Amino acid sequence: MRLINQKPGRVLALFLAILPFLAVLLAYKMGSDARLAVNPSDKLLPAISTIVDTAERLFTQPDRRSGRILLWHDTAISLQRLALGTGIAALGGLAFGLAIGLLPHARSTLSGFVSVASMVPPLAILPILFIVFGLGETSKVMLIVIGIMPFLIRDLSQRVLDIPHEQIIKAQTLGASTGVIALRVALPQLMPNLIQSVRLSLGPAWLFLIAAEAIASDLGLGYRIFLVRRYLAMDVILTYVIWITLLAFVIDWALKQTARKAFPWSGEAL
Amino acid sequence: MSFVTIDNIFQSYGPRPILERVSTSVDEGEFISIVGASGCGKSTFLRLLLAEEQPTRGEIRIDGNPPAREPGIERGVVFQRYSVFPHMTVMDNVLAAESFGTRFGFLPRKARKGARDRAMATLDRIGLAHAADLYPTALSGGMQQRLAIGQALTATPRILLLDEPFGALDPGTRLQMHDFLMELREETGMTVFMVTHDLDEGFKLGDRVLVFDKPRWDPTDPDIIGATITYDFDARNGGIPFQTIKEETHVLHPA
Ligand SMILES: Nc1ncnc2c1ncn2[C@@H]1O[C@H](COP(=O)(O)OP(=O)(O)OP(=O)(O)O)[C@@H](O)[C@H]1O
Ligand SMILES: [Mg+2]
Numbered sequence: 001m002r003l004i005n006q007k008p009g010r011v012l013a014l015f016l017a018i019l020p021f022l023a024v025l026l027a028y029k030m031g032s033d034a035r036l037a038v039n040p041s042d043k044l045l046p047a048i049s050t051i052v053d054t055a056e057r058l059f060t061q062p063d064r065r066s067g068r069i070l071l072w073h074d075t076a077i078s079l080q081r082l083a084l085g086t087g088i089a090a091l092g093g094l095a096f097g098l099a100i101g102l103l104p105h106a107r108s109t110l111s112g113f114v115s116v117a118s119m120v121p122p123l124a125i126l127p128i129l130f131i132v133f134g135l136g137e138t139s140k141v142m143l144i145v146i147g148i149m150p151f152l153i154r155d156l157s158q159r160v161l162d163i164p165h166e167q168i169i170k171a172q173t174l175g176a177s178t179g180v181i182a183l184r185v186a187l188p189q190l191m192p193n194l195i196q197s198v199r200l201s202l203g204p205a206w207l208f209l210i211a212a213e214a215i216a217s218d219l220g221l222g223y224r225i226f227l228v229r230r231y232l233a234m235d236v237i238l239t240y241v242i243w244i245t246l247l248a249f250v251i252d253w254a255l256k257q258t259a260r261k262a263f264p265w266s267g268e269a270l
Numbered sequence: 271m272s273f274v275t276i277d278n279i280f281q282s283y284g285p286r287p288i289l290e291r292v293s294t295s296v297d298e299g300e301f302i303s304i305v306g307a308s309g310c311g312k313s314t315f316l317r318l319l320l321a322e323e324q325p326t327r328g329e330i331r332i333d334g335n336p337p338a339r340e341p342g343i344e345r346g347v348v349f350q351r352y353s354v355f356p357h358m359t360v361m362d363n364v365l366a367a368e369s370f371g372t373r374f375g376f377l378p379r380k381a382r383k384g385a386r387d388r389a390m391a392t393l394d395r396i397g398l399a400h401a402a403d404l405y406p407t408a409l410s411g412g413m414q415q416r417l418a419i420g421q422a423l424t425a426t427p428r429i430l431l432l433d434e435p436f437g438a439l440d441p442g443t444r445l446q447m448h449d450f451l452m453e454l455r456e457e458t459g460m461t462v463f464m465v466t467h468d469l470d471e472g473f474k475l476g477d478r479v480l481v482f483d484k485p486r487w488d489p490t491d492p493d494i495i496g497a498t499i500t501y502d503f504d505a506r507n508g509g510i511p512f513q514t515i516k517e518e519t520h521v522l523h524p525a
Contacts, residue, residue, distance in 0.1 A: 164352035169322055170418075171355075172341040174425050175371030184366070184375035188357045265357050265405040 046235040054235035055242075070224065071240075075247070078209060078221040081137065085144025086205050090198050092145070093152025094190065098182050100153065101160020111157065118150030123211055130216060140212040147208040148201040152194075159193040160186050192266040195259040199252055206248060273298035273461060274319075274429060279328035280496070281314055287496035288314050292328070294480065294499055301455060301462045303476030303505065305469060310482050310497040312465045316431050319463060320345050332428055343371065346427030350434040353418035354406045360417055361402040364389040367424035389424070396420040396450070412443035416450060423458060432464040436471070444468075448475060472505070479503040 008016055025048075032045035046054075058071045096114070099106040126143055133139035163186060171185045213222030221244055228236045259266070272295035279292040288311040296302055306312050317323045319330060321338035329337045332344060347353070354363050368385050369377045377385050393399045396416045398409075406414055415435055422430060436444045452475065455462065466472045472479045481501040488495050 166349045166352035167355060169320065169341055170347060170349075170353055170422075171366075171370060173320070173343065173345050173347050173422070173427065174367050175343040176375065177373075180370050180372070180375035184370065185355060263357070265407060 043232045043234055046238075051235045051238050055239040058236065058239055071243070073219055074221045074224050074240075075243070077219045078213065079247070081140050081213075081220070082144065082202075082205055082209050084137075084141045085209070086148065086198055086202065088141070089145045089149040089152055089201070089205075090194060092149050093156050093197070094187070094194060096153045097156025097160055097190065098186055100157035101163075102178065102182055102186060107157075114150055114153050114157075118154060122147035122208060126212065126215065135216040140209065140217070143208045143212045144205050148204050151201055151204075152197050155197045155200075156190060156193060159190055163189055192259050192263045195255050199255050202248060202251060206244065210244075272296065273300075273333055275331045275334075276319075277328050277330070279315075279318060279325045279330065281311070281318060281323070281325050282496065286493055289318075289325075289482075289498065290496035291485075291498050294502065296461060296463075296478075298461055299459045301475060301477045302464070303472030303479045304463060304465045304482065305467070305472050305479060306482030306497065308467075310484070312482055313433055315482065316347075316433050316463065316465055319429070320347055320431055343425060344428040346422035346425055346430045348415065348418045348422055348430070348432050348435045350437045354414055354421060356406050359403050359405055360393065360398055360409070361386070361389055363406065363417055363421050364392050364424055367421050371425075392420050392424055410443075411439050412447060415439065415447060419451065419454065423454065423460070427460075429461045429463065432462065434465055434467060437467065444471070451475065473503075476505045479505045 028045065029048060032047055035042045035045050036047060058069075060069070062068055063070045096110065100110050100114070101107075122143060125146065126139075129139040129142050129146070133142055167185060168181060171181050176184065209220075210222030210225070213220035214226040217223040221240055225237050225240050274296040276292060276294050276296075279289055280287065281289040292315065304312050304315065314323070318325050320341050321330075322341055324337075324339070331337060338344070341347070355366065358366060365377070365385055368381075368388075369375055372378075390399065390402065393402055396419070398413060398417055398420070401409060401413065406417065409417065419432075419435070436447050439447060448471065454460070464472070464475065469479075479501075480499050481503070482497045483500040484492070484495045484497050485500060486495055
């Protein structure tokens with residue numbers, strides 16, 4: 001039988017899915033064991049048990065100086081920045097996407113500009129953001145907004161343009177004004193795409209968040225990682241990395257479920 | 271009395287003429303079938319009737335009104351595909367015919383009950399009452415087209431435009447749709463333009479069959495001549511003309 005026609009059974013599929021995780025874990029353990037055997041105080045690849053201990057400490061024990069459990073505070077502030085940034089970008093993406101997709105005048109005015117603007121590397125203008133908005137929350141949120149909004153606008157406006165022209169004509173023959181077409185024909189069909197595009201841009205959003213936090217902050221997941229880097233605290237860094245990954249995964253999963261539930265008509269497209 | 275007047279229409283895309291010198295007039299309540307080779311401009315003609323495009327020359331008037339500049343409530347349309355809104359239930363698709371005309375596209379609370387009852391009656395009429403809460407993707411092709419026709423008619427347009435509405439359906443469903451359309455037409459007395467590739471269908475449903483074709487053939491560059499109406503058949507009485515006696519036969523004619 002051809003390879004392309006050979007499919008794993010259910011148990012095998014599950015095992016195969018777990019396999020890469022096991023492989024990475026095993027490789028890490030072997031590397032760590034080897035280094036610790038040579039030098040028991042090696043900090044580069046701490047033993048897995050050390051990481052688990054550290055994780056437990058980070059999640060449950062308050063900081064000696066401030067009396068707060070820092071990891072939770074870091075998480076809360078980072079998620080807040082992320083939510084604000086992606087939320088604003090999503091709203092902007094929707095508004096501009098609808099305008100560009102539906103209105104020829106807006107399209108002529110904006111689509112070229114957005115294409116050029118999306119080529120600006122966001123991290124390169126981070127210093128400008130710090131200068132303009134200061135080192136507070138605004139500049140971090142703005143970096144996320146500027147980083148992902150051009151992509152959202154381009155993606156969503158294209159989705160509006162992809163709506164079959166027949167539907168737009170049909171709506172007009174039912175007496176719909178431009179506003180009604182935007183509100184009742186384009187917007188609802190855009191929502192699943194919005195969630196999809198936000199899912200795709202969450203990766204970059206995390207990147208911009210951590211970058212901004214690493215450079216100028218006193219709280220946040222990215223700040224913490226770059227802070228403890230100075231002490232080579234690999235156990236802390238790894239705990240944070242795994243925690244961030246988990247957060248990102250859960251957010252992605254939740255968005256996917258939301259789209260499935262909220263837009264039953266969109267079928268398997270998600 | 272002419273209801274739809276099509277006066278010397280030309281349409282070209284860039285240098286290429288698609289339609290030329292198309293003139294005809296249609297009475298209220300007539301069913302016009304439009305046939306012709308693929309790519310000869312039938313859909314273009316329908317787009318002009320729909321006011322989705324403006325002709326390069328000539329004008330189309332409905333009931334003597336000035337030519338429309340964009341599609342509107344007086345024209346209903348059903349395409350071969352994509353005529354219903356996939357994100358709305360069957361019920362909401364019919365309701366759209368009432369709600370889309372409002373300011374924000376939603377019916378006011380007190381108007382909702384009445385509209386739902388009317389929509390339910392329409393769904394009953396088009397045989398989709400049982401599917402009211404389904405999304406169009408769950409419907410068969412024939413059901414989707416029935417919904418599209420029902421939706422278009424709910425808006426009570428002055429003319430109904432159909433572009434190969436049954437083109438994607440199997441022969442059996444097609445026949446059912448013919449009966450369905452004939453009945454609806456009987457009830458509403460609607461003026462209908464229908465593009466079809468099926469001659470039998472055209473003659474069966476239509477009062478007139480318009481044939482679009484190039485009137486001349488330029489051997490060096492066939493593309494420089496646009497299509498026009500080359501035949502206008504009377505399709506009543508199975509396409510056999512002069513079957514209706516116009517004179518009163520029971521009157522004594524004075525010698
Ligand atoms: N917007 C447009 N711009 C340029 N050319 C167009 C446009 N729309 C249609 N045409 C051309 O006009 C010609 C007629 O197209 P039209 O769709 O009206 O044909 P049709 O008779 O409906 O064909 P079919 O039977 O295949 O549906 C085609 O050659 C097409 O390529
Ligand atoms: Mg066509």
